[in-house]
Amino acid sequence: MSQLLTRLSAAERALGRLDGVSILLPNKELFLYMYVRKEAVLSSQIEGTQSTLSDLLRFETEAVTGKPLDDVREVSNYVDAMMYGLERMPELPISLRLIREMHGRLLDSGRGATQNPGEFRSSQNWIGGTRPGNAMFVPPPPNEVMNCLGEWERFAHAETPGIPPLIKAGLLHVQFETINPFLDGNGRLGRLLITLFLCTEGVLRQPLLYLSLYFKTHRADYYRLLQEVRERGAWEAWLEFFLDGTAETANQAFDTAHRIATLLAADRERIVAEANRTASVLKVHDLMRTRPFLTAVAVAEKTTLTMPTVNAALAQLQVLGIVKEITxxxxxxxFAYSAYLDILSEGAGV
Structure with missing residues (x-):
């Protein structure tokens, strides 16, 4: 138990630092915009999609993508489900209704569209193997799913002063993955709910903690520990893993936030010091903070700049080495904001 308390303390300290940096960021909406997309890519990669962060961003800006469209669309759906959950939370806290609505968006199109989006399962599913008889794990039968979910929802909302929110988030995650209430998308939705729960509990003011990179890096341990809870009640080993992941992920996010803020400030200073037509170049640079892949046409549409001015500004950014033309x-x-993408893409493919 002392090991668990030590890890809990480290995780809470790391979350406190991360929550603090959200106040210091010059544009936390920008950081959240990009970080949510990185999480979507990583969480989907755990399930086997091949998309990278660059694929998603290029897909969103209608630039060229080299990956199967279904893969990119699945990741884009994840972003949509997550943002929907965050927007709904003030009026609709974590509940079965919110979970169903988010799932409907998660599987709205692509390969999951045939797996009853937004509907709890009415047939048996299993994990590993070719049938329930040789599966690694068989979730509750369909006639027990709603009862199990009701207990899960009651626990999520129960006053539990003796259980720190981080520990409770770890318990809820295992319970959700064990119920496996949908035909598809349980893993992605379950990982997303961790951050939503911590925001609901006031542990985080901004939804900046995403554990998918840690779970992806330690995928074998992640699945093994979930299974050991189910088979032997090995809760403490799972919680130690979960808390270690929280601390490591929060510290990485803190570091990433600082590096991005430093890069954006340094590039802005270079533009002011060295660029001709500083105002128009700064305008394009500002746009690339939220759209690190851009075409000249897109810049003209999103700003009041003329096409000749846009082309001149992009040429200046190329000369300064801030953007690269990639086609x-x-x-x-x-045009790609390469250094920015490099920081964001660490661990998520290129």
């Missing part, structure tokens, strides 16, 4: 074409060229 090699003369028409329909796509």
């Amino acid at each position: 090699g074409r003369k028409r329909g060229r796509v």
Whole structure:
């Protein structure tokens, strides 16, 4: 138990630092916008999709993508489900209704569209193997799903002063994955609910903690520990893993936030010091904070700049080494904010 308390203390300290940096960020909406997308990519990669963060961002800006469209669409759906959950939380706290609505968005299109989006399962599913008889794990039968979910929801909302919110988040995650209430998307939704719960409990003011990189890096341990809870009630080993992941992930997010803020400030200073037509170049740079892949047409649409001014500003950013043209074409060229993407993409593919 002392090991668990030590890990809990480290995780809470790391979360406190991360929550503090959200106040210091010059544009926390920007950081959240990009970080949510990184989480969507990582969580989907655990389930086997091949999309990278660059694929998603290029898909969103209608630039060229080299990956199967279904893969990118699944990740885009995850972003939509997560943002929907965050927006709904003030009026609709974590509940079975919110979970169903988020699931409907998660599986709205792509390969999951045939797996009853937004509906709790009415048939048996299993994990591993080819049938329940040889599966690694068989979740509760369909006639018990609603009863189990009702208990899960009651525990989520219960006053539990003796259970710190971080510990409770770890318990709720295992319970949700064990119930496995949908035909598809349980893992992605269950990971998303961790952060929503911590925001609901006031542990985080901004939803900046996402554990999918840690779970992806330690995928074998993640699945093994979930199974050991089910088979032997090994809660303490799972919670130690969960708290270690929380501390490591929060510290990485803190570091990433600082590096991004430093990069954006340094590039802005270089533009002011070295660029011609500083105002228009700064305008394009500001736009690339939220759209690190851009075409000249998109810049003209999103700003009041003319096409000649846009092209001149993009040329300046290329000369400064801040953006790169990535297609090699003369028409329909796509520009990337490479250093920014490099920081964000660590662990999520290129």
